[in-house]
Amino acid sequence: MTCYVHHTSIYKISEYSRHLKSLTDEDKYSRFGYLISDYNIDQLILNMCYNHKDHELWYARTDEMRVGWGHMARNDDGSWELAVSVEHEYQRQGIGDQLITEMLNWAKFHHIPEVYMHCIEDNKVIQHLAVKHDLKTKSRSPGERTAALSLPEANVFEANAQLWKEHNEIMTEFARLRKRYKELWSNAIMPKPLL
Numbered sequence: 383m384t385c386y387v388h389h390t391s392i393y394k395i396s397e398y399s400r401h402l403k404s405l406t407d408e409d410k411y412s413r414f415g416y417l418i419s420d421y422n423i424d425q426l427i428l429n430m431c432y433n434h435k436d437h438e439l440w441y442a443r444t445d446e447m448r449v450g451w452g453h454m455a456r457n458d459d460g461s462w463e464l465a466v467s468v469e470h471e472y473q474r475q476g477i478g479d480q481l482i483t484e485m486l487n488w489a490k491f492h493h494i495p496e497v498y499m500h501c502i503e504d505n506k507v508i509q510h511l512a513v514k515h516d517l518k519t520k521s522r523s524p525g526e527r528t529a530a531l532s533l534p535e536a537n538v539f540e541a542n543a544q545l546w547k548e549h550n551e552i553m554t555e556f557a558r559l560r561k562r563y564k565e566l567w568s569n570a571i572m573p574k575p576l577l
């Protein structure tokens with residue numbers, strides 16, 4: 383199955399909220415470390431809206447639908463926390479891995495020195511992915527581990543690839559705004575319909 387990962391903005395936040403709410407109880411527990419309620423997801427989303435500069439989102443999609451999300455959040459101390467979740471029926475197909483790769487590439491390019499991720503002790507899959515991406519995991523509290531990674535600066539190839547990826551994102555946004563601009567003017571010069 384081909385899957386594409388896109389870096390996205392706050393515009394897609396309602397879809398992120400729907401995704402989080404639709405996770406199975408087991409996946410909610412693995413993602414948040416407790417069985418989060420819809421109310422608490424709404425609080426998280428509201429917080430993201432108020433502080434949107436501190437949040438970055440990615441989604442993974444097949445040709446038909448979005449199947450996974452990556453979220454990086456900047457804390458008050460400037461550290462960045464990374465979290466991922468994939469729709470249950472699309473897990474174990476490399477999507478989580480792809481999301482983490484994209485997120486770490488973005489973080490390196492933007493000179494973020496360190497990222498970390500909370501994992502519950504039983505979540506062997508995310509611990510495997512953390513180690514695969516060179517995050518060092520250590521025990522945090524009973525039943526919980528933290529995986530952290532000091533990020534090197536992007537090398538010239540990584541920086542170039544990320545530069546063009548973000549260039550294309552900006553061009554897509556320009557195209558969207560240009561369409562809106564044209565609609566605005568065509569609306570203004572269109573004759574009013576006869577009553």
Ligand SMILES: CC(C)(COP(=O)(O)OP(=O)(O)OC[C@H]1O[C@@H](n2cnc3c(N)ncnc32)[C@H](O)[C@@H]1OP(=O)(O)O)[C@@H](O)C(=O)NCCC(=O)NCCS
Nearest residue numbers: 409412413465466467468473474475476477478479506510
């Ligand atoms: C964790 C999660 C994001 C992983 O996404 P995914 O798309 O299923 O993961 P991938 O298919 O990319 O990778 C799974 C890897 O785990 C390995 N794996 C599978 N079962 C495993 C197990 N029991 N123990 C260790 N590794 C395991 C796979 O072999 C694969 O490794 P590889 O890439 O080296 O072959 C997904 O399971 C999920 O959404 N879980 C619920 C939310 C969550 O736990 N989020 C993490 C906390 S922030």
